[in-house]
Amino acid sequence: MKDIKCFQKTGNILKFEELRAKLKINDKNDVSPLEIKVIDENSEQYGISKETLMENAGRAVYEEIVNLNVDFSKTYLFCGTGNNGGDGFVIARHLANNFATFVVLIGNERKIKTSETQRNFNTVKNMEFFGNLDYANILDDERAVELLKTIEKELENKQNDHILIIDAMLGTGITGILKNPYSTIVDYLNVLKSKYSKKLKMVSVDIQTGNLNADLEVILHKRKFENKNKNFVVKDIGIPKYIENMVGKGDFYLLNERKQNSHKGQNGNVLVIGGSKEYHGAPVFSALAASKFADIVTVASVSNVMNTVSNYPELMPYELTGDYIVQNHVDELLELSKNYDCVVLGSGISVNSDTKEFVNSYLNETNGKVVIDADAIKLIDYSNFKFKNNFIFTPHKKEFEYIENYIESSGFKSTVVLKGSLDIIFNSNNIKMNITGNQGMTVGGTGDILCGIIGAIYACNDAFPSACCGTYINGYCGDLLEKEYGYYYNSTDIIKILPKALKELLY
Numbered sequence: 001m002k003d004i005k006c007f008q009k010t011g012n013i014l015k016f017e018e019l020r021a022k023l024k025i026n027d028k029n030d031v032s033p034l035e036i037k038v039i040d041e042n043s044e045q046y047g048i049s050k051e052t053l054m055e056n057a058g059r060a061v062y063e064e065i066v067n068l069n070v071d072f073s074k075t076y077l078f079c080g081t082g083n084n085g086g087d088g089f090v091i092a093r094h095l096a097n098n099f100a101t102f103v104v105l106i107g108n109e110r111k112i113k114t115s116e117t118q119r120n121f122n123t124v125k126n127m128e129f130f131g132n133l134d135y136a137n138i139l140d141d142e143r144a145v146e147l148l149k150t151i152e153k154e155l156e157n158k159q160n161d162h163i164l165i166i167d168a169m170l171g172t173g174i175t176g177i178l179k180n181p182y183s184t185i186v187d188y189l190n191v192l193k194s195k196y197s198k199k200l201k202m203v204s205v206d207i208q209t210g211n212l213n214a215d216l217e218v219i220l221h222k223r224k225f226e227n228k229n230k231n232f233v234v235k236d237i238g239i240p241k242y243i244e245n246m247v248g249k250g251d252f253y254l255l256n257e258r259k260q261n262s263h264k265g266q267n268g269n270v271l272v273i274g275g276s277k278e279y280h281g282a283p284v285f286s287a288l289a290a291s292k293f294a295d296i297v298t299v300a301s302v303s304n305v306m307n308t309v310s311n312y313p314e315l316m317p318y319e320l321t322g323d324y325i326v327q328n329h330v331d332e333l334l335e336l337s338k339n340y341d342c343v344v345l346g347s348g349i350s351v352n353s354d355t356k357e358f359v360n361s362y363l364n365e366t367n368g369k370v371v372i373d374a375d376a377i378k379l380i381d382y383s384n385f386k387f388k389n390n391f392i393f394t395p396h397k398k399e400f401e402y403i404e405n406y407i408e409s410s411g412f413k414s415t416v417v418l419k420g421s422l423d424i425i426f427n428s429n430n431i432k433m434n435i436t437g438n439q440g441m442t443v444g445g446t447g448d449i450l451c452g453i454i455g456a457i458y459a460c461n462d463a464f465p466s467a468c469c470g471t472y473i474n475g476y477c478g479d480l481l482e483k484e485y486g487y488y489y490n491s492t493d494i495i496k497i498l499p500k501a502l503k504e505l506l507y
């Protein structure tokens, strides 16, 4: 892993910005909870801890409360056990210095799972001990109604002019319909709000819980799809822009879980179509890399590649006639491909006119997932070529020159991994950089390994996350090896360490 400071506007960053401009990919405005999870994780990895994010989030909400310019006689914070509740604890810390503050934890405190929420909860408990705020723990509807009744009493009592309710119950972690006591609390608060709309102010942290009709939603970092309240403000919490454009450990949340009780072949099977009389190492590297992740990997190639394949019992051979993969193999291979989730095309396939015909016919005919690498990229006749959305290209700089002029065309639906010291992964509406890997990766075969890894992941995932995660894994192996051996490792070492990398990243 290179440390980020080395990317002071190097060629690659400029290339990234040039491609992003060309593809007209601007920063997303709305994000899904899963995307937020990816950003959170990658912020943590690249330098801004979740604790800092939580602190900034709480502070941002507190600033909005101050902006309301209301001298609240009492503030209540309804906090869940997740990080939304954690934000609530941070807000309570700030409120308590200026307002009478009452923190309510909903659910058993043992359910608090993240360290950042735990830390802020402990501080709230200390503040209760020293009398800076009040605290109650609500476990069921009964206790909830009891507390809400006291709030109602305060509202009836005319001298209390304004009461603030902070909704830090649930944020992007909500799943399914609201369970009790949350739904009881939300319903009761809505009743109070309708009866005392002037005296009662309700502010939701990030997104309003259920159908709470909050006066204001203070949304953190980016607007969420869930946002329903028209009265919202989006607050920056200090996540640098580039974080959203980096591949990190967070991206692995986008991959499908391996099926637990799966049986053979459910976790993806891959067909490697490559090799020739001259090159038999390349397709075997791709296949061996894929075999560490996929269930079944077959190499379809000519006889002398089969000799190499036969040294690896974990690889299935499929022998083709002749010395090169050529046009008269098309029907046979289109048929064979139907039994596989993903095809890896190109490793060592050689550049000659017959193979050129094969590559173009195969890619025009197939509807399956294909990772297109190396010679195959050179052999395509781009003048009348469909960049299908189930294609992932893995060119290095030189090979990229073949496809660069087509990426802006509306018909460009493929995903590209532009390999380099900083890899750039993009399709027509996403673009990310990957910084794993090091100079040791220039050794021959790493490109074959990369397309094998991507093919194995792509077999049971979507194209863009497969391209990102596969590229990350490949470089990550190089980083593990660099720690041990400096730059003095080769592709066989990468394949050997691949299971360790996969375990660390995916397990």
Ligand SMILES: NC(=O)C1=CN([C@@H]2O[C@H](COP(=O)(O)OP(=O)(O)OC[C@H]3O[C@@H](n4cnc5c(N)ncnc54)[C@H](O)[C@@H]3O)[C@@H](O)[C@H]2O)[C@@H](O)CC1
Pocket: 036, 039, 040, 050, 053, 054, 057, 080, 081, 082, 083, 084, 085, 086, 087, 111, 169, 170, 171, 172, 173, 174, 175, 176, 177, 178, 179, 180, 182, 205, 206, 207, 220, 221, 222, 237
């Ligand atoms: N990058 C960001 O956007 C940041 C997000 N942070 C906060 O973190 C929140 C997400 O935190 P979490 O992922 O921990 O999730 P939440 O805190 O939103 O809620 C998760 C908890 O609620 C419970 N829950 C889920 N669905 C439920 C339902 N239907 N009924 C009852 N209980 C339910 C779960 O058991 C879980 O414990 C965001 O909304 C935001 O407030 C901040 O800490 C700062 C960083």
Ligand SMILES: [K+]
Pocket: 084, 167, 168, 169, 170, 171, 204, 205, 206, 207, 208, 209
């Ligand atoms: K909330």
